[in-house]
Amino acid sequence: MHSKSDNSRAQGPDLCPSKKGTLDLASLRAEIDKASGPEYWRSLEELAGDPAFQEALHREFPKGASEWVDSVSRRGFLKVMGASMALAGMTGCVKLPNEPIVPYVRQPEEVIPGRPMFYATAVTLGGYASPILVESHLGRPTNIQGNLQHPASMGGADIFTQASLLTMYDPDRSQSVTELGDQRSWQSFVSAIRGPLAAQKALKGAGIRILTTTVTSPTLADQLRNLLKIYPEAKWHVYEPVNRDNVLEGAKLAFGQPVETRYDFSKADVIVSLDADFLYAGFPGNTRYIRDFAKRRDPDGKMNRLYVIESGMSSTGAKADYRLGVRADQIENLALVLAGAVHRFSGNPTVPNADEERFLSALSNELPSSLVIAGDNLRPAVHATVHRINEAIGNVGKTVFYTDPVDANPVSQTESIKELVSDIHAGKVDLLIILGGNPAYDAPADLDFANVLKNGKVPMRVHLGLYQNETAELCQWHVNQTHELESWGDARAYDGAVSIIQPLIAPLYNGKSALELLALLTEQADASGHDLVRVYWQTQHTGGDFEAFWRKSLHDGWVEGTSYAPRSFPVKSSNFPPSSVIGDSNSIELNFRRDPTIYDGQFSNNGWLQELPKPMNKLTWDNAILIGPKMAERLEIEPKHVVELELNGKKVKGPVWIQAGHPDNSVTVTLGYGRTRAGRVGTGWGFNAYALRTTSAPWIASGVKINKTGEYYELASVQGMQSMETPNGDTRPLVRAGTLEEYRQNPNFAPEMDENPAPGLTLYKPYDYKDEAYAWGMAIDLNKCVGCNACMIACQSENNIAVVGQEQTRLGRHMHWIRVDAYYQGDRENPKAFFQPVPCMQCENAPCEVVCPVAATNHSSEGLNDMIYNRCVGTRYCSNNCPYKVRRFNFFLFQDWTTEQYKMMRNPDVSVRSRGVMEKCTYCIQRINEHKIDAEVASVREGKTIKIKDGELQTACQQACPADAITFGDINDPNSAVAKLKRKSLNYSLLCELNTRPRTTYLAEVRNPNPELEI
């Protein structure tokens, strides 16, 4: 503890005086014991003035006294060890970045205490920028939303983007420069690298290797090119485990050059996805794609039709009107057949089976005005074939667009890292600088990158990263990286549009960005990130007032005119090489996928994402070996059995999950787990699938063996049962769905699926909400919901929802106020799947209210079921009586009340709940009240009643939803969007027969299957 506080003192001038660290009783006593006589008193006095002593007094109990009881749980450990001590008192003095940052339009440009400011910026994933608006309370970023005006977001924000806020505040982030694990100053690093650089200068940099992740930043790319000019023999390598090599190589096959493909789902009547999970976070452009796709899911408009052929069960597959689950190697084959079907190209496909035949013929009849898209995991030849198909149908220019690559260095990343490793083996590398990423953990297993670093012949290895991760451990020097929310930079979105990344807060731990580290090498030593970005854009800017251009770019969140215009690239006529391997259908195929919640492992230490249920199986905290029901039956494997996967002599062990809809003879594993140095949240969960992943088979491997171990592992799935059919054979009308045909024949099919009691059937006199100023209501369009989970993270961030850990999640004590239930229906081999987001229903006849003995949950005049935390004694009766089970209980002190970083992160408008209290969705009451106050102020100012405008007030879930599936507003206003939706014939209440009269209602799902295939 002491060394920590000393360290914090050592951290330099930037820290404010109260940030001296904290004292515990023992150290106080030690301090006093050292002195005697007059000195004794003097030291006491000095101590009394010490803020740390003040804090110790304030705490009343010695440090740790309030924590020791938590020692059993992992989370408790997390709290006790809070690296926060170095940051004690930070909440009091947040430091704004030095350079001017430009707020977004929503608010006047001055700080009004208590009112948040919004700033447009971006965060990146896999290089691609997600344009965002960040809510900032007095200099503390507290919430991330999509940038409404940016074409790549249009207000939506995916889970990774939103959760990056937590990563920024993560107390486990690397907090200083280290050399062999010991703390060093930035200056000592600068002097340490000076020698090797000077030596390299003479060699033209022949020994310098830079390894980056995917770079789309124009400034960084420019800097790297400058570097290569200064050191012409140096090399820039790129590697990211979830890369788009296949897409790139496919484009090279088809067009002879790297080409970026962009899609317009709003124009496509028929969409064919070959293993492309474009409706889920991580797919470049997914927020925009979801919006465009969802827009076309209106059964009253021209509804699109989605065909999905996929090798796993994805949320895109769940939304399909027709889905075919086949092994990945067969998808390639089917792509060729499809190409043959559009009469332009015939490969040498093997004849598909009857099912597939039927499917393909139905499909090929529909292809005009369509869109065919292939997944990143499929081999390049498939991508090339798909380019051909799109061209042949005439989709190019209508639904499919080609642009220059967004990636600044579009090379095969697998080849790139391979080359780096062989250079290292050849002893050619003297100085390796790893900018971000974690290759020691996630590089292909056959390269054995960790060993190469450990025993290799690189004299100087430097790692820049947010965490002291597996790679940092193997590099002599580690430089703590700044998060994108605390540094300057720029990046391109999926359409090429550049966003300037502006910092929302001064770096918490004095880190350096990649730009700043590279500046050291490009002889711009002390240039700040701000200057580097600004100077670059000054060189790019032509004409006009640069200051105005700069301000506008920062304000809007993107640089105008930087998105790539579609170009035409003719498909080369030559035949594509036949698919490399068509796997033996008897051998078992192994699919690697990015993890739906922690991506490639970079979010391992992010509690929000770890605890976010994976969309199709609702697992949290662990990855699983996903197999289909048929295979499980054949191999006699039950869920949660631990099996060993063996591929080319390499083995990993993990628990099995039986995934409905997963094809037979195929196994899917997700990457990113099995971390050994992720931090206190992420270390140790799941198994490391990278151990089986090689350069030759990065996504699809064949011939994996499954060995049973007889062990058992408790996975934490948050959904009790994923079927609406109960074991006694009854199907409950929870998600109500029909086909377009059925809907046209009977528009009321959904409400008619269950008894709907008439209003007023209650013992207590019904309250008349008609006379109230507002009656809040919500409508959730199940047609639009794609199960992307964005609402869950948005809610978690907005409402300060605690993370509880794997063990507690397993017991059912997770705290999400909104959840997305996923149900399967029909044949388990190829089921229909449905999503249903479930927030609090805000029942007008709320069963929870009458049973609370202390009146801690009450109804407001606006129809909200309000929860009074201070009054709650925690009988949990309300939760028992809630038929929707949306209430969450603080079984322990789940909230972290001590870590300074989390204090800064929290939404100041929402109470942080304590132990023993019930909580639940409030319809974002803090936002409602904020808007009500504004409306009242305006009313007084104008001298007439001004109400909140419809659409102005959005709940957090609604705001984040890329699909626009959630609509919230005043149902007393017949013209409000929500009132209109509730009048639709598809509108139904969940469990309406209980007469709870929920304010949250659903629009039933309507599927648009091809009648030819519906037999």
Add this chain to the structure above:
Amino acid sequence: MDETRKMTIDAEHAPVIEPGHTFATVTDKISSIVLTRPTSNGWFAGFGIAFLATMMMLYAIGYLFLRGIGIWGVTIPIGWGFAIVNFVWWIGIGHAGTLISAILLLLRQSWRNSINRFAEAMTLFAVACAGIFPAIHVGRPWLAYWLFPYPNTMRVWPQFRSPLMWDVFAVSTYATISAIFWFIGLIPDLATLRDRAIHPAARIIYGILAMGWRGSARHWHRYETAYLLLAGLATPLVLSVHTVVSFDFAIGIVPGWHTTIFPPYFVAGAIYSGFAMVLMLAIPIRKIYGLEDFITERHLQNSAKVMLATGLIVAYGYGIEAFMGWYSGDRYDAFTIWNRLHGPYAIPYYALLLCNIGIPQLLWIRKFRTSPVALFFVSFVVLIGMWLERFIIVVVSLHRDFLTSSWGMYYPTRWDWMTYLGTIGMFLMLMFLFLRILPAISIFEMRTLLPEAEVKE
């Protein structure tokens, strides 16, 4: 002697007191247990074990207060677990005491005189055990007093529509009346002990507790009036307390809870388990302390018959529940019944049927009704069965309710078990103390059963 026989042996019944006793022998026999009989090693051993179990409970509760309710197996959707199961179980057990002392008194069932004292004590202790659970099962136990309608600066009342609120009234009233009733019934005996005690401290303590009882006719007159009035007050409580407890469930909308059969079926179940507990205590006590003369075969038989009758009412309740699950046509109720029979908790349900309906049918046979060993066994089984019944109602109803997505499982933790077994320990510890320091059988009421007590014209 002939007259004695006539008095005590009604046709076909065993005597409620064995022949040959006089006022003096009755008084001697009962008061000697407290005053002169040396405390046996067995008592110390039994008390010691019960005391340790109580300490274990305190430890478990202490840890609970320190860490939170999460140390138990409760979760979402099973918000109530062992705590509520045990609460209902103990409250149910408590019912026998009041039934025996109040209702049987009013019905002039004089055979009750030899078992009412310790049945009442048992009630009191059972209610004490029960009372622990609602207080500690809340998330913030330090605020549990908010359930009481006390004048406060927050100007907030409890919420009177909540059955938990009704519970507070029902249980606290019940505890109060039981305690007063028990204490008043003790006064004449406390005076006897005061008069007979040799140790000065005992004399002083019993003297204070006897409240100046001298046994004058006026005292007796007032005593009888007060006792009858209290019996009148306590009688409706026998019915109301468990009715209100059953409302905790019946008012809820959870399938398996929301049913109108609950009040009568809960009351019957309570008496069922209460008599089982009375027998489980009476059988060893009469053996160890040689009280076979006072707690006779007749008492055992009568208790067994009450158990048989209430057990059949409970069985009827199960039948109606299952019937209504089918007859109502309600998919959720139907599934709840299916789930009890085939779900993951089917084994406890079948065990419940065996314990509460199957095995107690042995009581139709006279031989079992009169055999202390058999009765002890059946009572034990019934107590387990009634505990399982509450487990089925509380846990199994909650674990699979409306939305399949929210289904879950309940696994009690060691803290659940420690608390539960701890209350049994506390109950036994209090019983041991009671046997040692107070007359376990009402001396003066026993005396009224003797032929000497018959008023001669």
